[in-house]
Each structure stands twice: as structure tokens, then as C-alpha cells.
Amino acid sequence: MAEPLRVVVTGAAGQIAYSLLYIIAKGDVFGKDQPLILHLLDIPVMMDVLEGVVMELADCALPLLRDVVPTDDPIVAFTDVSAAFLVGAMPRKQGMERKDLLAANVKIFKVQGEALDKYAKKDVKVLVVGNPANTNALICSKYAPTIPKENFTAMTRLDQNRAQAQIAAKLKVPVGMVSNAVIWGNHSSTQYPDASYAVVERNGTVEKVTDIIADEKWIRETFLTSVQKRGAAVIAARKMSSAMSAAKAAADHMKDWFLGTTPGKIISMGVISNGAYNTPKDVIFSFPVIIEDGKWKIVEGLLVDEFSHSMLDATGKELLEEREEALKIIQA
Numbered sequence: 001m002a003e004p005l006r007v008v009v010t011g012a013a014g015q016i017a018y019s020l021l022y023i024i025a026k027g028d029v030f031g032k033d034q035p036l037i038l039h040l041l042d043i044p045v046m047m048d049v050l051e052g053v054v055m056e057l058a059d060c061a062l063p064l065l066r067d068v069v070p071t072d073d074p075i076v077a078f079t080d081v082s083a084a085f086l087v088g089a090m091p092r093k094q095g096m097e098r099k100d101l102l103a104a105n106v107k108i109f110k111v112q113g114e115a116l117d118k119y120a121k122k123d124v125k126v127l128v129v130g131n132p133a134n135t136n137a138l139i140c141s142k143y144a145p146t147i148p149k150e151n152f153t154a155m156t157r158l159d160q161n162r163a164q165a166q167i168a169a170k171l172k173v174p175v176g177m178v179s180n181a182v183i184w185g186n187h188s189s190t191q192y193p194d195a196s197y198a199v200v201e202r203n204g205t206v207e208k209v210t211d212i213i214a215d216e217k218w219i220r221e222t223f224l225t226s227v228q229k230r231g232a233a234v235i236a237a238r239k240m241s242s243a244m245s246a247a248k249a250a251a252d253h254m255k256d257w258f259l260g261t262t263p264g265k266i267i268s269m270g271v272i273s274n275g276a277y278n279t280p281k282d283v284i285f286s287f288p289v290i291i292e293d294g295k296w297k298i299v300e301g302l303l304v305d306e307f308s309h310s311m312l313d314a315t316g317k318e319l320l321e322e323r324e325e326a327l328k329i330i331q332a
């Protein structure tokens with residue numbers, strides 16, 4: 001058996017982590033032969049709750065889980081980790097301006113970036129889930145200059161999964177037959193869920209979703225807004241934000257990053273932009289990617305029409321504004 005892999009989950013006493021820890025610990029992310037040591041970081045007032053989570057993990061009696069390290073100290077949390085799920089973040093409270101939310105998170109992700117830089121493995125793969133995820137990932141990377149920028153990513157996989165679920169429901173096919181829906185840009189209401197490259201595989205044939213649906217109004221209005229607003233719909237119904245589906249998406253993202261994407265399949269993740277598709281450089285922008293040998297690659301050369309370009313421009317503009325605000329906070 002391989003040596004245990006150290007994996008940190010922040011916000012470990014929160015609701016996403018409650019679903020995510022089980023998925024990781026039972027071997028669904030890093031493989032069924034990969035023993036794990038889980039580092040669980042939360043803030044001091046949550047240590048009692050975290051103790052309960054540690055007890056439950058023990059009671060799950062999972063053979064791959066070799067040790068659990070609960071802590072409120074980022075140094076302990078990030079030492080020697082190979083994978084980091086950064087879920088913990090300052091939530092938006094009533095009456096809070098976007099600027100205040102960004103300021104609180106810049107502080108958190110600066111501290112965590114510095115700790116990753118000093119104590120984590122240099123090839124650590126970092127997934128930021130805590131919002132605003134794209135800009136938090138950018139700040140974290142900025143404070144971890146000895147770790148490659150390619151190792152910092154933000155989660156838009158939940159949006160991709162939502163998009164594929166909407167398409168499957170519309171076509172009345174199992175969701176497993178639908179792939180390659182793309183999420184462009186920011187994990188916010190400006191994201192662009194794009195069905196242009198999505199396909200349905202059935203009975204050995206691959207068909208383009210837009211050829212089957214052939215209803216531009218549904219694609220550009222109903223589908224687009226239902227994916228963009230799905231998070232709000234879940235909150236309205238559950239009175240709490242998406243947690244089980246967010247945990248599943250975080251696991252999907254990290255699994256594909258470690259183990260690679262299936263040939264022919266495209267996934268979406270927020271990665272450092274190289275300016276592809278005329279997007280702003282040096283922001284964490286969600287692109288279609290494929291992954292091989294632990295390295296993601298933006299899928300270039302997809303046909304992007306005028307409507308799509310305008311959507312990419314809008315979400316890119318928001319990411320530039322967020323970056324500018326975050327940098328102002330840092331320099332203040």
C-alpha cells in the first residue's frame with residue numbers, strides 16, 4: 001500500500017465539510033488504495049463541534065483513514081499536505097457590502113496562502129470552494145509564491161453538474177449520458193453556463209445537445225438563468241446553502257485533477273487565465289479543461305459566437321473588478 005497522503009479540509013466543522021469528509025475518507029477522491037491522513041482546520045470557537053466530526057469519522061470505521069488532525073492552527077493544518085480543500089470562508093452577513101466580504105476573505109486567504117507556501121508540499125493541489133472562490137484562490141496564490149500558480153484553482157464544478165442535470169432533465173435521459181457542459185468565468189451570478197459543446201452519449205452514438213434541443217430561447221434564457229440561480233433556489237427551499245451537491249462537486253474536481261479526465265470529456269474549473277478566448281489574464285477564470293498526469297490544460301480552439309463573447313466579457317469584467325478591490329484592500 002502507498003504511503004498515506006495528507007489532505008487538509010478547511011471549514012471542517014461546516015456543512016459542506018460534513019458531506020465532503022466522508023466522500024474523501026472512503027476513498028472516492030484519491031483512490032481505493034490510497035491511505036489518508038485528514039487535517040481539519042476551523043476557527044477556535046468551532047473546536048467543540050469539530051471534535052464531534054472527528055468522533056463521527058472514527059465511528060465510520062473507514063480502513064483508508066489512518067489519522068485525523070483537528071486544529072485551529074494553519075501551520076499544523078497545512079504541514080506536508082498534498083491536497084487542500086479550502087472550504088472555510090467568511091460568510092456574507094445581512095447588510096454586508098461586497099467590499100467588506102472581500103476584505104474579510106482577503107485576510108483569511110492571505111494567512112492560508114502564506115501557510116501553504118511555508119509548510120505544504122510544493123506540488124500541493126489547492127481547490128478553493130469558499131466564496132468569492134475565484135478571487136480567494138487568486139489571493140491565496142499571491143501569498144504562496146513558491147508554489148506554481150497552476151496549483152491554485154476555484155470550484156465551478158457544481159455549476160457544471162447543475163448544468164448537466166438541467167440538460168438531462170430537459171431531454172429525459174439519465175444525467176450520466178450528458179457531458180461537456182462548460183462554465184465560463186466567475187462562480188457568481190455573472191458565470192456563463194454554455195451548452196454549445198455539451199453532448200449526449202446513448203447507444204454508442206454521441207449527439208450535440210444543441211442539435212437535439214434546437215431551441216435557442218431555452219438554451220440562452222431558461223437553461224442559462226436556471227443554472228445561474230440554482231444556488232439561490234436551493235437556499236430558498238432549504239433555508240441553507242447547497243452543501244451535499246457542493247461537497248460532491250469538490251470531490252469530482254479533485255478526483256479529476258489527481259486521476260485525470262476521461263478521454264473526450266471536458267470539465268470546468270477556475271484556473272489562472274492565460275488570456276485564452278480574449279479573457280483577462282491573471283485572474284482565476286473558469287475554463288473548459290482536460291487533465292492528464294495531474295496537470296490541467298485549457299481546451300483551446302472552441303468556436304465562441306458573438307453572444308458567448310459578450311457573456312465572457314461580462315464575467316471577465318467582474319473578475320477584474322474583484323481583483324482590483326482585493327489588491328486595494330491588500331495595499332491599504
Ligand SMILES: NC(=O)c1ccc[n+]([C@@H]2O[C@H](COP(=O)([O-])OP(=O)(O)OC[C@H]3O[C@@H](n4cnc5c(N)ncnc54)[C@H](O)[C@@H]3O)[C@@H](O)[C@H]2O)c1
Nearest residue numbers: 011013014015016042043088089108129130131155158246
Ligand atoms: N464554489 C462553489 O460552488 C460553492 C458552493 C457552495 C458553497 N460555497 C461556499 O463554501 C463556503 C462554505 O460553505 P458552508 O455551507 O460549508 O458554510 P458553513 O458556514 O457551514 O461552514 C463554513 C465553516 O468555515 C469555518 N471558517 C470560517 N473562517 C475560517 C478560517 N479562517 N479558517 C478555517 N475555517 C474557517 C466556519 O467556522 C465554518 O465552520 C461558503 O463560502 C460558501 O459560500 C461555494
